[in-house]
Amino acid sequence: MALAAALGTSTLYALQPAMADVAESLSSQVTAVGIALAGGPAGYMAGLAVLVPLVDRFAPSRVLAGQFAVLAVALAASAAAGGVVMLGALTAVTGACSAVGAGLSSVAGRLAPVPRRATVLGIVTAGISAGILAGRIAGGWLTDEIGWRATLLVFAAACAVVAAGCLLLVPPTRSATDLRYGETLRSLPGLFVRYAVLRLAAIRGALWFFAFCTLWSGLAVVLSQPPYSYSAERIGLYALAGVSGIFATQIAGAWTDRAGARRVILLGLAVAGTAAVLIGWSLTSTAATLVCLVLFDAGLFAAQVSNQSTVLAIDPTAPARFNSAYMVVYFIGGSLGTAFGAVAVAQLGWAATTAIIAAAIGAAATLSR
Structure with missing residues (x-):
């Protein structure tokens, strides 16, 4: 699952270090390619809302x-695309289907024994974290070696293999929820009203992912x-x-099971903010x-595992919604x-941008006390 x-998750980030190469290949501007790639995050959010709840309702x-x-x-x-619109x-x-990582973490959280739920979630979340980084690294390296179109074909072939693996290895057991799929989707906005734990976890999580x-x-x-x-390869290697x-x-998952989520979140945010x-x-x-990048990523990823474990614990029998x-x-x-990072660097400079990042992390820590 990890x-x-x-x-x-990595498929969402594969072309990020290669925007200049894509623009040159399509005879377009880098800004136009950047706008096209912004469809990935938009699709991802749609996938989170529409596709992730399916794992509770169906096999x-x-x-x-x-x-x-x-x-x-x-x-x-995409490897055959002839223009930025396509x-x-x-x-x-x-982007929509790359939300599969959230579906996998939901299934893992439901199947895990209660005393080890955060530990198991930490393992699968480690996979998501690896995907965020490996997508940039592999995307930058492969683009320099074989071109961006062949890079996408490599990712496509890997996804086809894993599709078969899911049928063979992922447990087909559905959750015990009685909600129909349509009812599940309609219930999502109301969850923030009914559950303060979810509301606070989502806001502080959004703040530190904004910073990240x-x-x-x-x-x-x-x-x-x-x-x-x-070069794109060297930038990717920073990841x-x-x-x-x-x-x-x-480590955060195991510690959360022993010491509680709040301590892990605060320590992780303190490390990331300083970095x-x-x-x-x-x-x-x-x-x-x-x-600094080591400390920054480690702190935020640790906070994410602990924060998400509090969300999955709200209803352990059907955590996907x-x-x-x-x-x-x-x-x-x-x-x-x-979107803000590139604009902020151009308008404010790197030092001011990192100050805003630290402020966002500080605001998340305040909501964790």
Whole structure:
């Protein structure tokens, strides 16, 4: 499940380091390609709302296999796109199905024994975290080696393999919920009104995912311009620093089961906030930048596991609709951060951008006390 979540999530980020290459290939502007790729996050939010609740209503193995199959087709079609409009439409479909990671975490949370729920969630969330980072790394490296179209075909082939794997390995057991699919979708907005735990978790999660995406999108802009002028591959390799977050999620999950979510969230946010402040002045030193990125990603990923475990615990027998509602708000914050990062760097500079990132993390910590 963790490996499948990593692959599904990574498809959303594969072309991010290669925007300049895509623009040149399609004889378009980089800004136009950026707008087209923004269809991915928009589709992802739709997938969170519409597709994730399906795993409670129908056999998870078939639902997840179907999403990976559509991912494979959409990625292969994107590789043949002849213009940014077609690429944007197919990217939206890819984004919707890349929400499969949230479906996998919902299934894992439902099947896990109560004393180890956060630990199990940490393992699957580690896969999602790995996908966010590996998508950029693999996308940048493969684009430089074989081109962006062949890169998408590689991702498509992997999704086809995992689709078959879901049918064979994911338990087909449905949840015990009596809600029909349409009733589940209509109930999502009301969950925020009824459950304060969900409301607070979603707001603080959106704040720190805004901070996370602002930093990474802004960093890509800074490093692609003078005095750095790094290639897509080199920019993608900076994401290797975030691999620490994969280990942080597993440790955070086990610690949450023992010490409670609040302590883990506050510690993670304290580490990430400090790193955000320091990275505003560290880009001239590659080593210092990498250390800051390690601490930043590890802190936020640890907070995410603990925060999400409180959401899945609201109704352990049918957690997908709560996870769906949470992730929609969470990803709205991330989408705003992705768009804001590039603009903020251009208008305010890197140091001011990182100060805003630290402020968003501080606001999330305030809601965790």
